Amino acid sequence: MHTDDIIEAVGGMSWFQILIVVFIFGPKILTAWGMLMMSFAGTTPDWWCVPTTASSVDETYFRNNETFKLCPTSDNITCQIVFSQDKSTIVSQWDLTCDEKMLNPLVTSIQMGGVFVGAFVGGQFADVIGRKWTYYVCLVLQGGFNLVAAFSVNWQMFAALRFLIGVMIGSLQVVSYPYFMEFLGRKWRPLASSIPIWVTGVCIFALSIWLRPDWSHQHIIVAALHLPFFAGWFFVPESLRWLAVKGRTEDAEKVVDQMSRYNKREKPANTLLLLKQVAEEEKKLRASGSKYTYLDIYRPWSMCWKSLIIQFVWAGMSLVYYGISFGAGRLSGNLYLNIFLLAVVEVPTSVLTFFTNNKFGRKWTAVAFFGIAAAGAFGVAVITKTVSEDEQGTIINVLALLTKLGVGAAWCAHGVLASETYPTVIRNLGYGAASTAARLGGTIAPYVFAMGGDDLVVPFVIVGSIMTACGVLTVVLKDTNGQPMADTMKGQENTWDDAMMAATPMVTEKTKF
Known part of the structure; x- marks a missing residue:
């Protein structure tokens, strides 16, 4: 709670946070580009x-x-x-058709397997060596692997490099979100999910492949675009919260000085004292033998069940989100336009979630959008069976867009909910475990959407069922709207009964902006 007070005093959202948006969230444009690369490179x-x-x-x-x-x-x-000759993909490059057609989804799954590994190790490294070092090492390696991938001589080399790119993507996703959010004031935290930077990256990617439909050239372009963001190393500090819980109070105070200088706000006179209180509290826990690993997100039981629900929901969201994204080629119409529309449809809802997260809470925002996603998915299944093939193309595209809109917005709300559920000392571990679970869903997504051949009924019935389950499980979680983010494990012993009471909507005072 002490670091929340400090951040509010020196500016919860001002010029300093804009700098963080540019250099920490800006590279998400490239991460999105890299993640969705196979939606084009893997088309036939x-x-x-x-x-x-x-x-x-x-x-x-x-x-x-x-x-x-x-x-x-x-x-x-x-x-x-x-x-x-209208496009060059890995399928045309290495003739991945007929007997070798399953190599295409295999490469995509290998990439998502890399994202799984990256999400796992990235969270651990960010909590051990710091957010900043982990972030920038992964950013440099991501750019380098993309450049090398452009010169792959066979599909095996390409698959290996896509795995390494996936590791970097997974690590960056795990680190960037909590890293950015740890500099924000209480009511501004939903901004971490609401800024449509990921969507912007996919839209730029769609424009790029339309102008230059060549898988090799796209890897070179995305590698070159990493260069401007490396400058952030000289401006972006280590996480204030991470420095405080590690006992580096003087370094943490320097970050506060930087924030107050950029935001033109006075630093609280007792800043160092508050930081030392956070450090002392954490020191006592460590003296009692507390060393944080992934096991800590599963103990005690009050933390365990929350983690399990979050991880299941994230796996389901990833399966649906990336399954539809990678399956853009199966929709009717222009491939480049479909990729663009599947991304741009998230922009209004991403912005909307900033307000709904604060007004209605993170939990109920997610539940509402899960319902929209489920309705769209079941709608595809119904239309496929009831409308003639000549007339169903546009309707299915619209319903698929509705499903993508729903799951994308629900993920925005769940990102805030998950990050606020864990204290600083295990926040990256908890977020990393959730992201790791998401990559399991993303790994099997290409195969789920390949089921049934050209028939869309089976995959979209699965999608609708998963979205329904995610909505029901989210109701059980306790909302974190308006609550201070904990820095240590102290005070995390919420009971199952507390959460079940929170699952029942009650009349509360409206959130003030």
């Missing part, structure tokens, strides 16, 4: 199996529907696969 261009006896390959063969996506068999073994 139109292709034909052209007889090898043909004297030349020209547009005449492209218009021959008899050989369109016809895999070689014992009867036509002499044909060669020719791809449309």
